[in-house]
Amino acid sequence: MAGRAYIAGAFEHPGRHLPDVSPAQLHAEVALGALADAGLTLADVDGFLSTPDAPGFGVITMADYLGLDRLTYTDTTETGGSSYITHVGHAAMAIEAGLCSVALVTMAGKVSSGVPVPSGYPDAPELSFEIPFGASLVAEHALAARRHMYEFGTTSAQLAEIKVAASTHAQHNPNAVLRKVVTVEQVLDSPLIADPLHKLDCCINTDGGGALVVVSEGVARSLDRHCVAIRGHATAIKASFDGRIDLTYTAAAQSGRRAYDMAGIGPADIDYVGLYDSFTITVLEQIEDLGFCEKGKGGLFVESGALRSPDGQLPTNSDGGGLCNNHPAARGGMPKLVEAVRQLRGEATPEVQVRDCRTALVNGIGGSIGTRMGSATVILSREAV
């Protein structure tokens, strides 16, 4: 065993509209950015993780393009936007098993890449029982929001506060797409897309990407850069399985619990949270599922201003998240990880930097909370190597 794994490098592409940059070049730019952040080079990389939507033959094409000729570990796990959070856990496992010592995780894509359609999706056995009825991601999330409202009395104004908090953070992020602070009233006055979800309950879609470098304890010690410890990680899949739907919770209920167990800590120990924010309801359900408040009380919790960074009870998505900052290729997991690393290093934008930020949790949801989804949780801490 090679000991604990650390995140040594993190990079978020500053671009949001990149018509002249190819997806392969985007992967290269984020890879070089994260390696430079860590003080490493392409020649140091012996592990490579990305999703099958990477250009060409995925990691095979990209390993060729990037000149990664020393790879001893690769991983192409695909769980939608949560994939990169899963990759951090898999990189940690590979490092702890001694299979590699410098693992590069890249994510890049364009709006035009559209929603991730895993290969084989046209053969999905459920397709004919959903799509002919006009199912879509926003409509499915609206079904979850409606049921949450029915069971717990959650209101549209409470969901709107999630967007308001994101916009309050995004005003301080020069790269954010939407930097204007919005009010609850403005969210409620924005057009209904699929009720109860309004336009401003929905994430943006952008070009861009990001990358991380996960390293062994030995490599971390050799670097002149603050490395962030990976303390817990877990994944889960939730679906109806046999037709029994419960739209009031997500797979984060399972992945979160197991990640806490691995880290040996609980929700009260978390100083900062990165949560997948495809829609406001996605955030609300994850907050409950991850134990930050009782199930059904998420509306009251967010209404209190809890998500506001740095002073709220649970500073969340301090970069503005997918609701305001960026959402490259409809895969939002990577920017959540990068901002969590910034927070733990004390390098977030000063206006949103959480004081004494020791422990962060990042959770991603891939797929649809209205049908079937993957969830990935990672718990990170700033402790020195």
Place this chain on the structure above:
Amino acid sequence: MTEERGLPAPAPAVSPHSAAFWEASAQQRFLVGHCPGCDQWFWPPNRTFCPRCGEAASLREASGRGTIYSHTTVRVSGSIAIGGGPYNYKDALPFVLAYVELAEGPTVMTNIVGADADVVAVGLPVRVEFSRTGGPEDPALPRFRLV
């Protein structure tokens, strides 16, 4: 058999494992997966095995009755669906997408037809009806109407 005005009825892709369901739908018979071993119903009816115990399963005619579990009125189209779609719903806006919890237990994604969006509510009883996707021999989509 109802022809719901405005709602498209795109033909489903029929696999060998869901063919029995779609053949019955043409005759307005609503079949749901059923495991004789567990005596439990499952949805969608696209499996020849029970997703609980793995035993061979079959399709059984269900009551066609249920209640609305959740619903949304889709007002803007062009929103992306995993796997494609939302077909030609652009001219059918607004329309109601819903989950109906069948009397037999499983929850079915469907449309609520024949009712104004503002009267559709969680918990209301509904009954199945079928929308033709082509001729009388072709698959028909199970949609639900307030009872």
